[in-house]
Amino acid sequence: MNILLLGSGGREHALAWKIAASPLVERLYCAPGNAGIAQECELVALDPADHAAVIAFCCAQTIGLVVVGPEAPMAAGIVDDLAAAGIKAFGASREAAKLESSKGFTKDLCKANNIPTAAYERFTAPAPAKDYVRTRGAPIVVKADGLAAGKGVVVAPTVAEAEAAIDMMFGGGLGDAGAEVVIEEFLSGEEASFFALCDGETALALASAQDHKRAFDGDQGPNTGGMGAYSPVPVMTPEMSRRAMDEFVLPTVRAMKAMGAPYKGVLYAGLMITAEGPKLIEYNVRFGDPECQVLMLRLMSDLVPALIACCDGALKNFDLRWFPDAALTVVMAAKGYPGSYAKGSVIEGLDRAAEVEGVEIFHAGTKAEGDKTVANGGRVLNVCALGKTVGEAQQRAYAAIDRIRWADGFCRRDIGFRAVERERSSR
Numbered sequence: 150m151n152i153l154l155l156g157s158g159g160r161e162h163a164l165a166w167k168i169a170a171s172p173l174v175e176r177l178y179c180a181p182g183n184a185g186i187a188q189e190c191e192l193v194a195l196d197p198a199d200h201a202a203v204i205a206f207c208c209a210q211t212i213g214l215v216v217v218g219p220e221a222p223m224a225a226g227i228v229d230d231l232a233a234a235g236i237k238a239f240g241a242s243r244e245a246a247k248l249e250s251s252k253g254f255t256k257d258l259c260k261a262n263n264i265p266t267a268a269y270e271r272f273t274a275p276a277p278a279k280d281y282v283r284t285r286g287a288p289i290v291v292k293a294d295g296l297a298a299g300k301g302v303v304v305a306p307t308v309a310e311a312e313a314a315i316d317m318m319f320g321g322g323l324g325d326a327g328a329e330v331v332i333e334e335f336l337s338g339e340e341a342s343f344f345a346l347c348d349g350e351t352a353l354a355l356a357s358a359q360d361h362k363r364a365f366d367g368d369q370g371p372n373t374g375g376m377g378a379y380s381p382v383p384v385m386t387p388e389m390s391r392r393a394m395d396e397f398v399l400p401t402v403r404a405m406k407a408m409g410a411p412y413k414g415v416l417y418a419g420l421m422i423t424a425e426g427p428k429l430i431e432y433n434v435r436f437g438d439p440e441c442q443v444l445m446l447r448l449m450s451d452l453v454p455a456l457i458a459c460c461d462g463a464l465k466n467f468d469l470r471w472f473p474d475a476a477l478t479v480v481m482a483a484k485g486y487p488g489s490y491a492k493g494s495v496i497e498g499l500d501r502a503a504e505v506e507g508v509e510i511f512h513a514g515t516k517a518e519g520d521k522t523v524a525n526g527g528r529v530l531n532v533c534a535l536g537k538t539v540g541e542a543q544q545r546a547y548a549a550i551d552r553i554r555w556a557d558g559f560c561r562r563d564i565g566f567r568a569v570e571r572e573r574s575s576r
């Protein structure tokens with residue numbers, strides 16, 4: 150079958166790498182892609198926001214499956230439009246994508262279905278929101294309802310900071326995303342991401358991952374899209390994974406079906422493992438980036454039949470096999486990221502880096518210029534490795550990074566530290 154993948158980041162490179170390995174695939178295309186993805190398949194200069202153009206391409210190239218990487222096209226209804234044109238697409242419909250595109254929608258769904266989450270209220274004006282904050286006290290969490298590219302959440306240590314966040318959001322600081330605000334209880338614990346495939350009726354657990362959102366070592370510095378990740382996560386024990394399915398994913402799939410918006414695609418549950426048990430921080434309707442990279446490295450089975458089973462409502466009785474190894478990815482970013490940064494600097498040594506045992510390098514933001522690879526984004530490379538332990542995967546990833554010559558790049562040197570410390574102390 151011919152497959153079209155939509156997206157251009159490291160997540161999509163990992164998906165392209167895994168999909169390209171499937172014997173079911175005749176031709177694989179990616180739009181718009183990047184220089185690394187171009188090594189796996191053919192790039193197409195299509196804008197995923199132009200649904201008519203995507204549909205025309207699918208018809209012309211007899212695409213049997215479209216795989217949607219990022220959330221924005223799903224929230225814009227690309228899966229619905231493709232379905233209306235008779236084209237199978239892996240991803241959430243516009244209605245189902247509300248699980249990510251409206252935090253208030255998800256909180257209400259949790260409340261109605263007894264899914265554990267932080268206590269909250271929804272607001273459409275600043276004055277009542279501030280009253281609520283004063284009543285509840287700090288720390289407290291202020292969230293823009295809509296999609297805000299990772300900038301929509303303020304964990305406020307004081308009432309004054311929460312009030313400032315409320316003013317910023319209602320003042321238009323996040324555009325339409327902040328027209329409604331959710332204010333919720335501060336949860337403490339360890340965060341973990343849990344992934345499951347869904348087919349509208351049922352769900353199949355994938356694996357857990359933990360990412361590092363802060364820019365600098367020791368989880369310091371500004372928030373980013375993610376500076377690294379690893380899988381599996383020690384706090385996601387088999388028992389905790391079972392709870393993630395039974396208490397979060399499956400009730401959500403049932404509720405979405407009952408609402409007439411069956412959930413198909415991958416459901417990403419952001420959990421806080423609190424002293425009272427796991428609680429939902431948020432849902433995303435896509436694979437995490439960079440969590441997807443480590444999941445794809447650990448997945449032994451062919452991904453394509455699983456994606457098709459999600460679209461066809463055939464996940465029941467489906468099974469996936471995983472390598473027992475741990476996987477870890479380190480993001481190399483352009484100096485200045487997540488603030489302003491330069492594009493266009495040359496990256497060398499990628500071939501030698503990829504020779505390190507167990508290493509796979511995915512591109513997140515690169516461009517080919519002649520025979521050179523140049524930086525073309527904030528997050529630029531995902532240096533990934535498999536290992537018997539998280540510690541071994543970490544060692545291999547950094548050995549590869551030490552072979553990369555890119556003066557304008559930086560990375561954290563401590564990705565996976567929590568798991569590596571646990572491995573050390575349990576030895």
Ligand SMILES: Nc1ncnc2c1ncn2[C@@H]1O[C@H](COP(=O)(O)OP(=O)(O)O)[C@@H](O)[C@H]1O
Pocket residue numbers: 267290292298299300301302304333334335336337340419430431
């Ligand atoms: N209720 C909460 N208590 C403590 N920390 C929170 C809470 N909600 C969110 N956070 C922190 O803020 C981060 C971003 O929040 P999240 O809801 O995942 O929004 P998004 O990923 O859309 O920016 C979380 O990963 C977590 O670290």
Ligand SMILES: [Mg+2]
Pocket residue numbers: 419431
């Ligand atoms: Mg999040």
